[in-house]
Amino acid sequence: MAAIIAVNDLTKSYGRSRGVTHVTFSVDEGSVFGFLGPNGAGKTTTIRVLMGLLHPTAGHASIGGLDCWAQSVEVKKLVGYLPGELSLDPGLTGGQILEYFANLRGGVDKSYAESLIARLELDTTKRFREYSRGNKQKVGLVQAFMHKPKLLILDEPTSGLDPLNQQEFYKLAAETRADGRTIFLSSHILPEVEHTCDRVGIIREGEVVRIDEVSALKDLRHHEVEIIFAGPAPLDAFKTLPNVTSVAAANGGNAARLTVQGDLREVLRVAAERDAVNLTTHEPSLEDIFLRYYDGHQPGQGAPATSASKEASGVRQ
Amino acid sequence: MSASSSLATTPKALTIPDSRFWLTSVFLKTLRDYRVAILGWGIGFGAVVSFTIAAFEAAVASPGAKEALVATARAWSWYWEAVGVDTPGGYAMWKLGPILAFPAIWALLAGSRTLRGEEERGSLDVLLSLPRSRQQVVLAKVAALGTALLLIGLLVGVLTGAAGMRANAGFSYGDALLFGLNVALVSAVFGAIALFISQFTLERRTAAGLTGALFGLAILLNSLAHIAPSADGLGHLSPVYYFALSKPLIPGHDVDVVAMLVLAGISVIFTALGVVLFLRRDVGAVIPLLQLAPAASAAEASHSRELPSGDVTLRSVYAYSLRTLAGPTLWWGLSIGFFGAVFTLMARQTEQNLAGVLQGTPFEEIIKALTGGAGIGSGAFFLSIIFAELPLVFTIYALIQASSWAEDEENGRFELVLATPQPRWRVLLARYAAFATSLLALAAILLLAVVLAAVQQQLPLDGGKVVAAVVAIVPIALAVGSVGYLLSGWLRSGAVTGVLGALLAFSFLDELVGAIFKWPAWVTKLSIFQLYGSPFSKGLEWSNVLALLALTIGALAIATWRFSQKDIAH
Numbered sequence: 001m002a003a004i005i006a007v008n009d010l011t012k013s014y015g016r017s018r019g020v021t022h023v024t025f026s027v028d029e030g031s032v033f034g035f036l037g038p039n040g041a042g043k044t045t046t047i048r049v050l051m052g053l054l055h056p057t058a059g060h061a062s063i064g065g066l067d068c069w070a071q072s073v074e075v076k077k078l079v080g081y082l083p084g085e086l087s088l089d090p091g092l093t094g095g096q097i098l099e100y101f102a103n104l105r106g107g108v109d110k111s112y113a114e115s116l117i118a119r120l121e122l123d124t125t126k127r128f129r130e131y132s133r134g135n136k137q138k139v140g141l142v143q144a145f146m147h148k149p150k151l152l153i154l155d156e157p158t159s160g161l162d163p164l165n166q167q168e169f170y171k172l173a174a175e176t177r178a179d180g181r182t183i184f185l186s187s188h189i190l191p192e193v194e195h196t197c198d199r200v201g202i203i204r205e206g207e208v209v210r211i212d213e214v215s216a217l218k219d220l221r222h223h224e225v226e227i228i229f230a231g232p233a234p235l236d237a238f239k240t241l242p243n244v245t246s247v248a249a250a251n252g253g254n255a256a257r258l259t260v261q262g263d264l265r266e267v268l269r270v271a272a273e274r275d276a277v278n279l280t281t282h283e284p285s286l287e288d289i290f291l292r293y294y295d296g297h298q299p300g301q302g303a304p305a306t307s308a309s310k311e312a313s314g315v316r317q
Numbered sequence: 318m319s320a321s322s323s324l325a326t327t328p329k330a331l332t333i334p335d336s337r338f339w340l341t342s343v344f345l346k347t348l349r350d351y352r353v354a355i356l357g358w359g360i361g362f363g364a365v366v367s368f369t370i371a372a373f374e375a376a377v378a379s380p381g382a383k384e385a386l387v388a389t390a391r392a393w394s395w396y397w398e399a400v401g402v403d404t405p406g407g408y409a410m411w412k413l414g415p416i417l418a419f420p421a422i423w424a425l426l427a428g429s430r431t432l433r434g435e436e437e438r439g440s441l442d443v444l445l446s447l448p449r450s451r452q453q454v455v456l457a458k459v460a461a462l463g464t465a466l467l468l469i470g471l472l473v474g475v476l477t478g479a480a481g482m483r484a485n486a487g488f489s490y491g492d493a494l495l496f497g498l499n500v501a502l503v504s505a506v507f508g509a510i511a512l513f514i515s516q517f518t519l520e521r522r523t524a525a526g527l528t529g530a531l532f533g534l535a536i537l538l539n540s541l542a543h544i545a546p547s548a549d550g551l552g553h554l555s556p557v558y559y560f561a562l563s564k565p566l567i568p569g570h571d572v573d574v575v576a577m578l579v580l581a582g583i584s585v586i587f588t589a590l591g592v593v594l595f596l597r598r599d600v601g602a603v604i605p606l607l608q609l610a611p612a613a614s615a616a617e618a619s620h621s622r623e624l625p626s627g628d629v630t631l632r633s634v635y636a637y638s639l640r641t642l643a644g645p646t647l648w649w650g651l652s653i654g655f656f657g658a659v660f661t662l663m664a665r666q667t668e669q670n671l672a673g674v675l676q677g678t679p680f681e682e683i684i685k686a687l688t689g690g691a692g693i694g695s696g697a698f699f700l701s702i703i704f705a706e707l708p709l710v711f712t713i714y715a716l717i718q719a720s721s722w723a724e725d726e727e728n729g730r731f732e733l734v735l736a737t738p739q740p741r742w743r744v745l746l747a748r749y750a751a752f753a754t755s756l757l758a759l760a761a762i763l764l765l766a767v768v769l770a771a772v773q774q775q776l777p778l779d780g781g782k783v784v785a786a787v788v789a790i791v792p793i794a795l796a797v798g799s800v801g802y803l804l805s806g807w808l809r810s811g812a813v814t815g816v817l818g819a820l821l822a823f824s825f826l827d828e829l830v831g832a833i834f835k836w837p838a839w840v841t842k843l844s845i846f847q848l849y850g851s852p853f854s855k856g857l858e859w860s861n862v863l864a865l866l867a868l869t870i871g872a873l874a875i876a877t878w879r880f881s882q883k884d885i886a887h
Contacts, residue, residue: 051736053885073738081736087729089641090437091520095624100631102624104737113624123621129519143733 004029004151004182005050010059012045019045020206022059027184027199029150032177034197034214035186042206043186044084047155050184051081063151080149082140084156084186088128094139095124101143113146119168133160145172152176154185158192170196225258226250227271228278237274241266343444343454347461351427355465357815358423359472361822362500366473367480369412370566372830373405374484393702394543398561405486406566412829415536417500418557420469424504425532427465428511429524431458432591436601437521445600455592462508470494470501477566487568495565495572502580503560507532509587516594516604526648533652537659556580634734634744638751642718646755649714653707653759654766660703661770664696671698696776700767701853704786708849709825711759711794716817718752719801723810726886741881749802749873756794760787785857789849792865796845797821799872806879809886821845 005027012019020042027033037043048054049061052072061068063075088097098117102108117124122138131139137160144152158166173183173196187193193200194214202210227233233256238247243266246259260267264281271279339349377383383403390399390411397414401407410417432455435441444454474497478490507528515524535555542552552558559579564570594604630640725731734744764787771778797817804813827836827844841847848865850858 048885053732053735055882055884073740076736076738079736081733083729083732083736085729085732087732089730093625096628096631099625099628100637101733101737103632104634104734104739106738110624110626114622117624118622124624125621140733 002029003027004064005033005184006060006062007046007050008060010046010049010061011057012042012049012054013057018042018206019054019057020049020203023203023206023208024059025201025208025211027182029182030177030180031198032173032183032185032196034193034200035184035203036188036190036193036200037186037203041203043203044155045206046203047084047153047184047186050153051079052076078150080144080147080152082144082152082154082157084159086136086140088136088139090129091127093125093127094122094131094135097128097139098124098143098146102146105147108147112148113142116142116145116172119172120165134162134165137161138165141169141172145176148181150181152181152183152185154183156187157185158187158189166192223260223264224282225260225264225267226255226280227258227267227276228255230254230275230277234270234274237270238267241270243267343449343457344461344464347458348464351461351465353811353815354423354427355468355472358420359469360476361819362420362469363473363476365416365822365826366409366413366477368826368830369409370405370477370480370484370486372412372833373408373486375833375835376408377403396540396543398543400564401567401570404568405484406481406488406568407564410564410566415539415557418503418532418536418560420466420473420500421504421507421532422529423469424462424466424508425511425528426525427462428508429515429521429528431462431512431515432595433515433518433524434521441600451596452592455595459512459588459592463505466501466504466508467498469504470497470499473497473500481566486566488566492565495563499560499563499565499572499577499580502577502584503556505584506556506580506587509584509591512591513587513594516591516598517606519603523644526645530648530652533656537656541659556583634739634747635751638748639754642751642755645714645717646758650759650762653710654762657703657707657763658766658770661696661700661767661776662774664699664776665774667699668696696771696774696778697782697853700778700783700786701851704790704853705846705849707763708790708793708846709821711756711790712797712821712845714759715752715756715794715798716801716814716821718755719798719805719817720810720814722748722802723805723808723813726805727810729886731885735885742877745802745877745880746873749798752798753795756791756798760791763787763790779853782853782856786852789852789857789862792862792869793845793849796865796868796872799869799876802876803872803879806876806883 003026005025007023007025010023011021013021023042023046035043035046045054049056050063050068052068052075055069064078066075066078068075092100098113102110102113120138120141122135122142126135128136128139137157141154141157144154158169161169170192173185176183177198183196185193185196197214200210200212200214201208228251232253233249235247235249235256238244238256238258243260243262243264244258245261248257249255250257258267268279339345377386386408387399387403390402393399393411397411399407399411402411432441435444441454445451447454471494474490474494477496478493480486481488481493482490510531511524511528514527515521518524518527535557538551538555539557539561542549542555542558559573559576562573562576565572598604630636731744735741764784767783767787768780771783800820801813801817804816808816824844824846827841828846831841831844845865848861850861852858
């Protein structure tokens with residue numbers, strides 16, 4: 001599939017403060033791409049560069065082969081956008097806001113827009129200032145989807161939505177994908193990304209540290225293994241194994257707690273040879289993987305396995 | 318790792334601002350928010366008064382000038398009571414007149430922002446989530462506003478006192494401080510009224526606009542009280558009237574303690590009413606005056622899922638911008654039109670009063686020249702003086718609109734508009750075009766009001782020159798607006814207001830005292846108000862209009878280029 005978003009060595013700096021540095025990734029047409037990262041990591045900066053709201057300091061970003069800065073008007077014909085923070089005229093009703101943006105887009109299919117309004121159960125007769133946070137978000141979602149754009153760029157789309165409307169959004173995302181259209185979304189909700197996205201990019205401190213298929217991230221098999229022995233745990237026997245990245249004693253010395261990346265067969269073999277009586281293993285969720293990248297923030301710890309992970313997962317840089 | 322050692326290893330988390338003292342209470346934090354305004358208004362306004370006091374010596378330097386000044390002031394006593402104009406203090410009071418109460422403009426903006434502005438931003442919710450009563454929070458904020466006004470008054474008093482000492486003006490530092498207190502009190506009245514009105518409005522700007530209109534009305538009522546003794550009762554309704562009763566800067570006169578107590582009393586009453594209403598209502602709600610919106614019927618409820626259509630004001634950025642400007646245009650238009658009509662109605666009577674004073678003096682010839690030969694009696698002289706002040710009013714409107722452009726960007730209002738396939742230049746020019754349309758509407762309302770009043774009074778005015786007097790204002794306001802848009806390309810809204818306000822203040826001061834101080838010609842020509850010309854004698858001066866239009870186009874071109882290139886604030 002062709003890439004609809006191509007970001008190449010993108011850097012955006014704000015004077016002395018960091019924005020994003022040397023960000024490179026691409027998003028295939030017809031896919032759902034999740035962009036993850038802690039607060040201030042650079043998600044919104046990247047999104048606003050894509051939307052032509054910020055000028056890149058260096059590098060290049062394009063949508064549909066069009067330069068996001070130089071050809072921003074053409075780019076915006078392809079895109080539906082939901083910003084992270086909605087700031088709209090508080091005196092207009094939801095319906096008037098949607099009509100205004102429909103007009104600025106040269107008109108939309110009114111019946112489709114009304115079907116979105118119905119699905120999200122939005123009352124369009126209320127003024128924007130009277131809406132709850134969730135209802136404001138619904139206005140933002142309808143305006144992003146209503147012109148059936150080729151690409152949707154959504155900054156934390158389910159923020160403020162109740163579980164029922166979150167489910168409705170997931171359905172909308174699935175329909176959009178089935179329709180061959182693309183979604184680029186940022187999120188903090190890992191199950192949402194796991195449930196919605198095909199591929200995920202993780203950004204930390206302005207740098208993309210990992211991009212991969214959601215399934216690949218989960219298949220890294222970064223297992224936490226605890227093996228209980230009849231006697232003292234033979235820790236040295238595990239330390240030499242190639243896939244074992246850490247070994248620690250537990251349970252008063254009768255247990256070994258291992259971190260294993262990749263295949264478990266060698267660990268199982270050694271455990272069986274050394275009189276193991278019980279073995280438990282915990283497969284990491286996407287959240288665990290995500291948090292592991294964030295651990296790099298903790299002072300006193302080494303950098304996360306960024307380089308290794310990049311090599312292992314083939315980050316496109 | 319203990320919490321303290323953990324913090325010690327993260328310097329960013331430990332960064333404590335030096336201003337922490339100012340963040341220890343709601344009162345201090347609010348006062349801190351006012352620091353720029355306190356310094357800006359205190360020093361700026363104090364400088365205007367001081368300059369005018371200092372200008373007295375030059376104004377009466379030539380032989381007979383003092384007598385002429387006294388005669389002119391007496392003729393213009395409708396504008397501001399002419400008392401002791403042959404002294405520096407009296408001269409400054411008369412020369413500045415209603416401008417002396419202008420710090421009330423800041424007070425009414427701050428008063429409307431104190432509760433309603435914070436409710437709009439949502440910051441009051443957070444503040445009220447703290448373990449403090451609503452009463453404590455609102456009283457702390459009101460106390461901070463009062464303290465800020467007193468500090469502004471103090472700065473004004475100190476600067477005025479210094480100018481008085483230097484000019485040997487015959488008033489003491491104590492008198493100057495009492496003058497500053499009087500300024501603070503009249504400002505507090507309008508701050509309190511804004512606070513009160515904001516309990517009934519959903520938006521801060523509506524409360525500020527209504528209070529601004531009341532401020533204008535108060536100035537007018539005070540003028541009416543001077544023109545017609547029969548209207549003295551109306552003057553008593555005006556806080557500006559009580560403000561003017563105290564004359565501490567004029568030797569032989571003193572403050573009117575009762576008048577100052579009246580001002581203090583009005584402030585306390587409106588503040589108390591505002592606070593009580595706030596304590597009794599929901600945060601974010603209003604005290605309903607009328608049930609304007611009936612409950613939704615079943616038929617309406619069934620339409621709640623439909624997308625409205627056919628609203629022409631939502632068809633483009635220009636149409637939508639016009640929609641948002643409709644309210645301000647209406648209020649400003651009604652106020653300007655009302656003033657224009659009232660002063661036109663007053664023109665004949667005022668000129669008749671003036672004729673007696675100026676008969677046989679060289680001023681008769683000067684007035685003939687100023688009115689293109691019409692002389693006293695046609696109303697043209699009086700209106701030419703009034704119209705000379707109107708560009709200032711229009712430029713304040715332009716300043717507000719330019720600041721709101723910058724403010725919208727800061728508030729993220731462009732985020733979604735620029736996510737639609739609209740070129741940035743089109744968004745800026747559409748918004749500016751709406752502003753220009755609004756200016757034309759204001760000018761049309763003013764012209765209509767003046768013409769109707771002139772017809773009613775059967776004033777023998779030259780219609781072409783009246784039109785020229787109105788039309789000549791528009792390019793000045795257009796130029797100020799475009800410079801505001803230009804500044805918005807680099808500065809935040811507060812700075813845009815500050816810089817553009819300072820430029821206007823300089824222009825105004827230049828116009829006010831430049832000639833008296835005999836500043837070089839190139840300095841006096843820097844005032845944008847000079848370009849208004851003398852439409853009642855010379856008609857529309859096309860060279861001035863073209864110069865202003867060139868400035869407008871140039872500034873707008875740079876503003877458009879900059880807006881197309883810049884990062885949009887978020």
